[in-house]
Amino acid sequence: MTGFRPSLRKRVSTGLPLGRRAFDLLTLTMGFVVLVHALHLPWWLTAALAAVAGGRWWHRRHGGRKVAALIRLPLLALLLAAVILRYGTMFGREPGSAFAVGLLVLKLLETDEARDARVGVAFACFALMSALLFDQSLVASIFVSLGLLPALTTLCAVEDPDAEQRRWSMQWKPVLLALLASVPLSVFAFLFIPRLSSPLWGTPDSGQAATGLSPQLSPGGMLDLMTDDTPAMRVTFDGPPPPNSLRYFRAYVMQLFDGTAWTPGSHSTRRPPSDVQYAQRIGYHASIEPTHDRIVPMLDLPTTAPQDTTLRPDRTVQANRRIDDTVNFTAFAATRYRLEPTLDDGVRHDNLQLPMGVGPRARALAQSWAQRYGDDHAAIVRAALAMFHADFSYTLAPEPLDRDRIDDFLFQTKQGYCEHFASSFTFLMRAAGLPARVVTGYQGGYWNGGAHYLLVRRSDAHAWSEVWLEGQGWVRFDPTAAVRPERVELGAAAAAEASGGEGWLGPAWLRELRNRWDVVNQWWSRGVIGFDSLRQQGLLRPFGVDHADVTDLAVVLAVGCSLLVAIALGWAVFQRREGDALDAWMRRLERKLSRAGVVRRTGEGPKHFLARAARAMPAQRNALERLSELYLRSRYAHDEPPPESISEFGRAVRELTARRVVK
Amino acid sequence: MASRGARLLAWAERRLPSLTRLRPREPLPIVLHRRRIYILPTGFGLGLSILLVVMLVGALNYSNNAALGLTCLLGAAAVGSMLVAFRTLNGLVIGGLRSDTARAGEQVRVSLDVSGPRYARTAIRLDADAREQVFGVQPGTPSTVEFHLDAAHRGWLDLPRMRLHSRWPMGLFRVWSWLHPDGKVLVYPRIEAFGPPPLVPDGDADRGRPRAGDELASLRDYRPGDPRRQIAWKLSARHDGLLVKDLEQPAPQEDWRLDWDAIHGLDDETRISRLARWVDEAHEGGRRWSLRLPDGYFDIAQGDEHYHRCMTALALRP
Numbered sequence: 002m003t004g005f006r007p008s009l010r011k012r013v014s015t016g017l018p019l020g021r022r023a024f025d026l027l028t029l030t031m032g033f034v035v036l037v038h039a040l041h042l043p044w045w046l047t048a049a050l051a052a053v054a055g056g057r058w059w060h061r062r063h064g065g066r067k068v069a070a071l072i073r074l075p076l077l078a079l080l081l082a083a084v085i086l087r088y089g090t091m092f093g094r095e096p097g098s099a100f101a102v103g104l105l106v107l108k109l110l111e112t113d114e115a116r117d118a119r120v121g122v123a124f125a126c127f128a129l130m131s132a133l134l135f136d137q138s139l140v141a142s143i144f145v146s147l148g149l150l151p152a153l154t155t156l157c158a159v160e161d162p163d164a165e166q167r168r169w170s171m172q173w174k175p176v177l178l179a180l181l182a183s184v185p186l187s188v189f190a191f192l193f194i195p196r197l198s199s200p201l202w203g204t205p206d207s208g209q210a211a212t213g214l215s216p217q218l219s220p221g222g223m224l225d226l227m228t229d230d231t232p233a234m235r236v237t238f239d240g241p242p243p244p245n246s247l248r249y250f251r252a253y254v255m256q257l258f259d260g261t262a263w264t265p266g267s268h269s270t271r272r273p274p275s276d277v278q279y280a281q282r283i284g285y286h287a288s289i290e291p292t293h294d295r296i297v298p299m300l301d302l303p304t305t306a307p308q309d310t311t312l313r314p315d316r317t318v319q320a321n322r323r324i325d326d327t328v329n330f331t332a333f334a335a336t337r338y339r340l341e342p343t344l345d346d347g348v349r350h351d352n353l354q355l356p357m358g359v360g361p362r363a364r365a366l367a368q369s370w371a372q373r374y375g376d377d378h379a380a381i382v383r384a385a386l387a388m389f390h391a392d393f394s395y396t397l398a399p400e401p402l403d404r405d406r407i408d409d410f411l412f413q414t415k416q417g418y419c420e421h422f423a424s425s426f427t428f429l430m431r432a433a434g435l436p437a438r439v440v441t442g443y444q445g446g447y448w449n450g451g452a453h454y455l456l457v458r459r460s461d462a463h464a465w466s467e468v469w470l471e472g473q474g475w476v477r478f479d480p481t482a483a484v485r486p487e488r489v490e491l492g493a494a495a496a497a498e499a500s501g502g503e504g505w506l507g508p509a510w511l512r513e514l515r516n517r518w519d520v521v522n523q524w525w526s527r528g529v530i531g532f533d534s535l536r537q538q539g540l541l542r543p544f545g546v547d548h549a550d551v552t553d554l555a556v557v558l559a560v561g562c563s564l565l566v567a568i569a570l571g572w573a574v575f576q577r578r579e580g581d582a583l584d585a586w587m588r589r590l591e592r593k594l595s596r597a598g599v600v601r602r603t604g605e606g607p608k609h610f611l612a613r614a615a616r617a618m619p620a621q622r623n624a625l626e627r628l629s630e631l632y633l634r635s636r637y638a639h640d641e642p643p644p645e646s647i648s649e650f651g652r653a654v655r656e657l658t659a660r661r662v663v664k
Numbered sequence: 665m666a667s668r669g670a671r672l673l674a675w676a677e678r679r680l681p682s683l684t685r686l687r688p689r690e691p692l693p694i695v696l697h698r699r700r701i702y703i704l705p706t707g708f709g710l711g712l713s714i715l716l717v718v719m720l721v722g723a724l725n726y727s728n729n730a731a732l733g734l735t736c737l738l739g740a741a742a743v744g745s746m747l748v749a750f751r752t753l754n755g756l757v758i759g760g761l762r763s764d765t766a767r768a769g770e771q772v773r774v775s776l777d778v779s780g781p782r783y784a785r786t787a788i789r790l791d792a793d794a795r796e797q798v799f800g801v802q803p804g805t806p807s808t809v810e811f812h813l814d815a816a817h818r819g820w821l822d823l824p825r826m827r828l829h830s831r832w833p834m835g836l837f838r839v840w841s842w843l844h845p846d847g848k849v850l851v852y853p854r855i856e857a858f859g860p861p862p863l864v865p866d867g868d869a870d871r872g873r874p875r876a877g878d879e880l881a882s883l884r885d886y887r888p889g890d891p892r893r894q895i896a897w898k899l900s901a902r903h904d905g906l907l908v909k910d911l912e913q914p915a916p917q918e919d920w921r922l923d924w925d926a927i928h929g930l931d932d933e934t935r936i937s938r939l940a941r942w943v944d945e946a947h948e949g950g951r952r953w954s955l956r957l958p959d960g961y962f963d964i965a966q967g968d969e970h971y972h973r974c975m976t977a978l979a980l981r982p
Contacts, residue, residue: 115835116708119708119835123708123711123712123715126712126715126719126738127715127718127719129734130719130722130723130731130734130735131722131731133723133728133730133731133734134722134726134728134731137728137729137730137731141730142730142733142734145730145734146733146734146737149734149737149738149741153741153834156833156834156835156836157832157833157834159835160786160787160830160831160832160833160834160835161786161787161832162787162798162799162800163786163800175748175833176833179741179744179745179748179833180737180741182744183737183740183741183743183744184737184740185740186736186740186743186744187733187736187737187739187740187741188736190736190739190740191729191732191733191736194720194724194732194736196724196727197724197725197727200725200726200727201721201725202725325726326726326727326728529729529730529733530729530730531729532729533727566743569743569744569747570747572747573747573748573750573751573754574698574750574754
């Protein structure tokens, strides 16, 4: 079977009708793009686009050719209207991508020729990339990259006149091989393309609901977070990791209470960060998952602000830019410290405020403690903690609270989770005359022994209190720990299980699997997503360049890419010569003789050729005659030339010195 | 204007052969190798490269490494497709020219054998005479590419300059190689549309010579004068009288003696096309004919070989 095709086509390169296989593949590509974007498109748009694509495919398969402009234009207007109605604008990441995906699917309606398919594929590649702007996790990246396969296969099918007869498995093969072969070059380019130190234009708007810690502690507000098992941050320590009971990551310090919610209150930002005394500190590296927020949870007390962040007066840390991508930083934390030993009067005032008319019974209780213990503030704290320990229980599904949440919780339901405990404990302390505040952040985390890092999940979100004690400064008290020590000792998941809950994070083996999977994700987010300009500068360190600047990187990029392409070019140009070892030696002899001016003619046999050479070079006559005889004997006296005669011939060829004949 | 362009091209080809990259005639088979394969991005390839730059800037701007990785992968695949495109043509062997016979004014069908060593090639296109052919080559079996050439004049028709090209695999790059094979196709003379039959000279020596037919038509009774060798002796033995095998007698046809000099008052081309028509008619009608030309004589004969010899002689008349 030869590939001959009897059809004669007009040489009009653009007007080629699109084959059926190519159209199938194009539809598949478009479907893939819609699928990849489905997570952030409104469901009805996804469904409508899928229906349009499917309908067009069916239409074309059953012989329909062109779709009238009368159908296409209203659909376009409909898409435009839908996007504007849904998002209110055309610009920005979400409406932009929705519009792009919609246009892409509508392009199918007017795809009849090869040219349309090519444009569609190019646009689809762009849409695939834009999907990664929403989610660049490992799974999403792999999934999106798979979209290149149908896209490029479409291009092949457009070129291939025999596409319809090809089996599907054969259709993928060239593109799959091409993609695999292009991995080295793309990895190299990825490593060395100089990163921008600052964006050229705006960063993507968050749009989606922030799933990180919220700067507000309100009833039930943390519950979503505490059942969210996605990673929030990963921490590696320079030394051994601190024990679980010291793994408190402070994010927000809240001192304003309005009766239902705690908020950080108005910061007087002019105030310098409160002073801290500490004996020793531990260094650690953290990589924070994007939160679309600026707050950076820091291990207990940051001694200095990491790069690109600001230390706030209450010693929480705010990034200078919103965390829209994985952020890596190095910081130092003091775990034994004395925070703000002398309290500013304004701060003291702020941290004693209580809303009017809230928690009369709680106030009465606290005042009774204050009267009983007088100046022994530590005893007041102990009394409150003892009360929690005695008859309160930890649950993630507490009974709903009435309007006065403090009194209702303390005297009625007596069950809840960290939010309830921290909130009411702080209330009690303030009522007893002790400056107190609520702190939220993360507590605990999963220590991944194999990979040596601490994985902090969103479900590790926690709230606790800080009470200012004379001579000790702000001291952390965790009323939740008084109720359920496992919460602090073992972590959120264990606490939920111990309290009789069935473990909302699933059975143990599943958690184990997730922890393993997280190692992979960790590798991805640190090694790939977190590969920023800083890490890139260190790339050339093994080669003696400490801080590679853009020029260095560009040079390495250019040289390396050229080298890789040259290697590939060698593969492309290389053609295996026909023949065996004897032929190879003969070719070498021919080269030698042609340098000396005796060129073997087409169709000239070896005997004749060597005889002619011997006539042209009388000085080498004997050697050439011997060569001729050796060759003829090796070639024609046996079915296969024996190795020893090949090597003998080779030796003779090497020994021959062919001198140019002077005529 | 066109002629000036053609002259310029011809001059450039003569003076700067390495620049024009158009090949002089060369004998078949032609092996394509890297020094005669050219490659440039197509319009789509340029468009995609612009898109890649846009994607690159976007990914860098949002410092989105996953998007950057995807862009790099697509870019590397595009670069790789350049090499695959080159390999589509590299090592192809073009040889084995065959052609039908055609008369001037008709189209002549020419076929070339293209063989590719070792691995299959897809979507190769051959531009010949403003038409494009798409074909593939499998290892081991040569593919035959057929195309038609307009044969305007009798005589040797040179193969036109052809272009073998491909956009495989992704249409991003076009590889091409110019072929100018030194192959010739013979075009027979145009055949006169109307005209008189050839003059049959009187007293032809062949006239009346009994012509034995081949087929047994029937048996009949003997009539005096029937040749003895036509008597069916065996059958007659079982019969009253002699029976004679009546052989089919094809209508006696005169041999045509076609002579260049016998046609008067016409120019050479007309004479040639008239002679060609006679030769053609004689061949079609199963006659025997001879042909006398000023520079040669073809004795009385019939059959394909004779026909082609005569037509070739006519075609190649100066």
